[in-house]
Amino acid sequence: SALETLKIELSQLSKGLKYVFLGSGNTFPVIISSELSVDQERKLINLLQEHKSVLGWTIADIKDISPLICSHRIHLEEGAHPRRDPQRRLNPTIKEVVKKEVLKLLDAGIIYPISHSKWVSPTQVVSKKSRVTLVENENGVPIPTRVVTGWRICIDYRKLNSAT
Incomplete structure (x- = not known):
């Protein structure tokens, strides 16, 4: 499955951050603080591994966001006129x-x-x-x-x- 083989190229992190991996073979990377104590880091990694299946590792994992959970409405100013801009040309x-x-x-x-x-x-x-x-x-x-x-x-x- 995609979850078993997920492996991505990692970028350099800012100071105070580091990668840890929730899967074997450097899979399922997450970014955590590098300033956690050994005990805090162990507890955090255990918690993340326990709930790994609820994290969205790929866009395919984020299917069907229910409007009951999350919806968005844009509130326009009074008298705002709609704009239909043409699409820019693409090669x-x-x-x-x-x-x-x-x-x-x-x-x-x-x-x-x-x-x-x-x-x-x-x-x-x-x-x-x-x-x-x-x-x-x-x-x-x-x-x-x-x-x-x-x-x-x-x-x-x-x-x-x-x-x-």
């Missing part, structure tokens, strides 16, 4: 990234389709931050470069925010 590669992400969120029940909305905000796709790597150019000279490791989908809610 075919980025369009595919957006499509996959939307399908993943639909499948997980985090978003759902609606047929009509008075408010539409544009999507922006940016590359995820990555470390600088030396990549050789055509002359064999190493050039510091940020290699794209993934994409982050953002929604431009500035106009909606100005009406709240």
